[in-house]
């Protein structure tokens with residue numbers, strides 16, 4: 001009687017196919033960027049800004065988003081149009097989101113459109129590990145693990161309109177957090193390069209910070225950049 005090898009068994013073949021499908025759908029990105037924005041540098045531009053309907057945000061970094069990324073620097077986006085943003089799923093988080101994830105786009109808004117955009121474009125690409133509530137709650141939690149403004153102020157870097165070296169900003173975050181940040185700049189109305197966004201990398205389970213697999217650092221910045229007040 002001919003024995004069937006494991007390789008030929010329809011059961012083994014099906015199980016292998018299943019595990020390949022499960023693995024490929026759970027590994028749909030490599031890491032996250034937690035991106036935070038300095039509100040003064042959003043407002044201080046040609047396009048300007050509008051304060052949210054809930055009032056002027058604190059003079060602090062605000063969340064832009066939690067973005068799944070690939071190790072080669074590219075990223076997935078708009079991954080599931082059928083999983084649309086539903087504010088009722090995050091009703092317990094709204095008051096914290098208004099404080100820590102304010103919208104600055106015009107005309108003034110309450111934040112729902114910005115949060116919905118972030119969920120649709122980025123959050124749906126990490127739905128294998130974070131549902132809507134977990135996506136927003138985890139992002140808030142990660143922001144509160146490392147206080148970027150304290151890190152900068154601890155190194156004498158204040159939002160006072162002065163110029164600081166890109167290197168000193170990077171090093172202040174590195175010393176305080178243990179991780180190298182990605183720094184992005186924009187231009188104020190006079191064309192000066194200014195500190196706009198700081199990103200830190202987070203592992204693919206959204207559990208903890210990691211050193212960034214790719215760091216297209218400071219490409220948008222001059223070697224000396226302004227830190228405007230807000």
Ligand code: 5GP
Pocket residue numbers: 037042064065102103104105114117118121
């Ligand atoms: P991204 O597509 O880069 O994830 O998010 C940027 C989008 O969010 C833009 O369409 C922008 O108009 C909108 N948006 C709404 N509020 C804000 C805000 O406060 N900051 C930033 N950077 N984008 C905002």
